[in-house]
Amino acid sequence: MSTNAVEKESLGKAGGVYADSSSLTVSNPTGFAWLQILEDTVFDTITTPNVDLMGGLDPTNTTFSAGSVILHPVTRFRVQSGVVFAANAYSGLVGIVAQTDPDAAAYIAAIEGDGVVVSETQRNAINTFYTTGKSEGWYSKFSRFYLPIWGSAAPNSRCLVSETSGTFNGNVTQGSGFIARADSTGFFDTSANAASLTGVDNDSGWLGVLVKTATGNDQYLGAQSGTNLFLLRSIRGGGGSITSEIMSSAGGRFDTSSGGNAGIISARRLSGTRANMKRTSSARSVLGSSTDASEGTPPSFSMYALQKNNAGAPSAGEGSEIGAFWFGQGVTDQQDSDCTAAIETLWETCTGLSLP
Amino acid sequence: MIGFITDPETAAAIVKGIAAILDAHGQPNYWSTGSYPIYSGHYAGMAFIPASDELLATPLRKGLTPMDFQETHAMIDALGGRDARQDLDPQAIINPDQEI
Numbered sequence: 001m002s003t004n005a006v007e008k009e010s011l012g013k014a015g016g017v018y019a020d021s022s023s024l025t026v027s028n029p030t031g032f033a034w035l036q037i038l039e040d041t042v043f044d045t046i047t048t049p050n051v052d053l054m055g056g057l058d059p060t061n062t063t064f065s066a067g068s069v070i071l072h073p074v075t076r077f078r079v080q081s082g083v084v085f086a087a088n089a090y091s092g093l094v095g096i097v098a099q100t101d102p103d104a105a106a107y108i109a110a111i112e113g114d115g116v117v118v119s120e121t122q123r124n125a126i127n128t129f130y131t132t133g134k135s136e137g138w139y140s141k142f143s144r145f146y147l148p149i150w151g152s153a154a155p156n157s158r159c160l161v162s163e164t165s166g167t168f169n170g171n172v173t174q175g176s177g178f179i180a181r182a183d184s185t186g187f188f189d190t191s192a193n194a195a196s197l198t199g200v201d202n203d204s205g206w207l208g209v210l211v212k213t214a215t216g217n218d219q220y221l222g223a224q225s226g227t228n229l230f231l232l233r234s235i236r237g238g239g240g241s242i243t244s245e246i247m248s249s250a251g252g253r254f255d256t257s258s259g260g261n262a263g264i265i266s267a268r269r270l271s272g273t274r275a276n277m278k279r280t281s282s283a284r285s286v287l288g289s290s291t292d293a294s295e296g297t298p299p300s301f302s303m304y305a306l307q308k309n310n311a312g313a314p315s316a317g318e319g320s321e322i323g324a325f326w327f328g329q330g331v332t333d334q335q336d337s338d339c340t341a342a343i344e345t346l347w348e349t350c351t352g353l354s355l356p
Numbered sequence: 357m358i359g360f361i362t363d364p365e366t367a368a369a370i371v372k373g374i375a376a377i378l379d380a381h382g383q384p385n386y387w388s389t390g391s392y393p394i395y396s397g398h399y400a401g402m403a404f405i406p407a408s409d410e411l412l413a414t415p416l417r418k419g420l421t422p423m424d425f426q427e428t429h430a431m432i433d434a435l436g437g438r439d440a441r442q443d444l445d446p447q448a449i450i451n452p453d454q455e456i
Binding site: 157 | 393414
């Protein structure tokens with residue numbers, strides 16, 4: 001066993017973790033760092049507000065006696081800002097294997113506070129979703145993104161990008177991997193209206209929903225103020241079709257055959273081009289696209305899910321099972337494709353279910 | 357649909373009270389029964405507050421349901437108790453003048 005053989009440079013490059021000859025300090029201000037024991041390591045005193053030792057040690061035990069804790073190479077542990085391994089606190093070799101995105105860490109911490117037990121697999125999937133979205137450029141286009149898979153209202157109400165919560169109203173099924181309107185009283189109010197969203201207008205809009213099971217003629221997501229709409233909905237008949245309305249019921253309305261309405265359904269408008277898309281487990285397809293003049297204005301009513309908000313009242317949902325939904329600024333076709341692929345991976349990994 | 361039928365003012369007070377309860381528990385306003393105007397039928401002009409057994413068993417957080425809060429029991433009592441709930445035709449809350 002070596003002494004103080006921390007890989008100082010690599011720790012520093014990973015960000016927020018500093019090591020010298022006698023101590024290891026984690027100063028990352030927001031996120032978590034994942035550390036890996038690379039060889040048998042003896043810890044002396046650990047002073048910490050939050051250490052989650054994945055090797056099975058009690059994370060609430062914040063002080064360990066000298067030489068009493070020996071961690072073996074299989075041990076991984078998570079540390080948060082402010083952790084200090086005191087002078088001569090360790091010997092052996094410690095290295096970073098991953099660092100959680102700070103926004104992912106904030107979301108995970110929030111739903112854990114709601115009582116969700118987030119597995120390491122789920123934690124990694126959430127982190128990958130954030131880091132991928134930021135590197136591919138679609139994360140910043142979200143105004144709101146929801147992942148209502150956790151089986152209870154509080155975590156399901158949390159937006160992954162704005163750190164806000166919407167409100168479930170009436171009779172909504174909080175299923176495993178989805179939510180659904182249980183009767184005509186059930187809907188979700190995001191408390192965000194398109195008229196006040198940054199970068200959203202009649203030539204820049206994006207809506208999407210993961211439909212686990214499609215039911216009837218549904219109003220997945222949106223709001224309406226007269227002829228001004230920001231809406232994504234479906235029709236069951238004729239083999240299925242998807243309608244998007246960005247931001248007008250006339251020139252902004254776009255009907256496309258879908259061949260069935262389960263899967264990840266999305267609609268976008270950007271720089272004169274509008275399109276409806278669908279991703280299933282087997283393929284992604286552009287259901288239709290066109291180039292035309294923009295019309296209408298963003299409605300000032302709050303965006304609802306499971307029903308549409310029609311001038312302040314829920315209207316006409318049908319009860320499809322929804323596993324994720326979002327809205328925001330317009331994106332390119334490539335960004336929509338990248339994003340929906342990431343959503344498929346996120347939802348499938350976190351739920352253990354398969355996209356239709 | 358199972359729930360309470362009451363006047364619109366009482367229904368608004370109930371919804372406001374639920375938000376206040378969540379706030380008192382340090383939570384965002386993430387859940388509500390909601391209240392719905394009744395447009396047609398015998399109770400037109402009144403308001404409907406959903407309160408089926410299923411709704412009252414909604415998982416909220418940390419394994420808690422609305423019935424785990426004493427305030428919920430107090431609200432149900434204020435509306436006449438569970439036995440005062442009625443079965444309303446879903447069509448009654450559909451606004452006939454609203455374009456779908």
